Amino acid sequence: MSILDRDWMHSSAKTGSPGSIDIVKGLVIINTVVFLIGFFLRGDGHTDFLEIWGCYSVYTVFDMGQIWRLITYQFLHANLGHIVLNMVALWFFGRPVERIFGPGKFLIFYLSCGVAAALFSSVLGYFGLWDAGTPGGMENAWKYIPMVGASGSIYGAIAACAVLFPDARVQLLFPPVDMSVRTFSLAILGIALAVIVMDWNNAGGEAGHMGGILMGFAIMGIRKLLHRSPVNNGPYAEREPRASRMQSPSREEIDAILDKIGRQGLDSLTEHERNVLKQASQSKKY
Secondary structure, eight states: OEESOGGGGGOOOSOOSTTOOOHHHHHHHHHHHHHHHHHHTOSSSSOOHHHHHHOBOHIIIIISOOTTHHHHGGGOOSSHHHHHHHHHHHHHHHHHHHHHHOHHHHHHHHHHHHHHHHHHHHHHHHTTSSOOOOTTOOTTGGGTOOBOOSHHHHHHHHHHHHHHSTTOEEEOSSSOOEEEHHHHHHHHHHHHHHHHHHTOTTHHHHHHHHHHHHHHHHHHHHHHHHHTBSOTTSTTBOOOOHHHHSOOOOHHHHHHHHHHHHHHOGGGOOHHHHHHHHHHHTOTTO
8 A cells, every 4th residue: 555645644734843742653663562562472372461451342341341441452463464554554544634633632533433443343243233253152252252453543544534635545555456545435434334244254343444434534524513613703613724813924034934944944843933934925925
């Protein structure tokens, strides 16, 4: 998977100032470290200590009250292929969303989509929409099936990209298909639905994927509604951009900012300095 339209990776955002936290990079590092620790702690060659205490299931979370598993399962992965694919997808789709949301809001968004993925899969299991496939026909087997992986959280990020950058292009390596992010998000949603309806292999996992992407679309829809409130003086009204409320910047201020760019680069600018440049670019005086 690669990104053809590179501009969406460098969209204007609330972040980017020196010293800001890079949540996506941190998530990739944490997931990788956790996987390596778990790999060396595997006892029987299949299950590691971290997975035993961190995976999600209805039984452990709701019957045993281990609520933390709704978060910890998102940092565990079954095998090398699982984590590699997830981290590549997180890097491509998470970074542009973080640049728009900012680190804190993106982390909340990411974890929320992961929680929704687990709960949605469990709800569909409760109603018998996917079969646990446990040998021997164990009653309520869906309650005990463990879930691990960041896929649900990442599917939420894909949904956000589909809303924020619908026409950005994605090139898949296998199959070698070029499509927009919007089309890609609808395609993976359709695949998840088909697997669940047909009860194919990993239907429970695909139910989680669907929960993550639906949560992502839901949050983006709410975000859009709040920013487009028709009540100008209401608590959720979209405010006039700060740059348009600023006084016209002076020539000296503009020159100082341009000098700073020449010395330290564009990434060194603060949000205020970026707004000053934006204001200047919209003014006929400059």
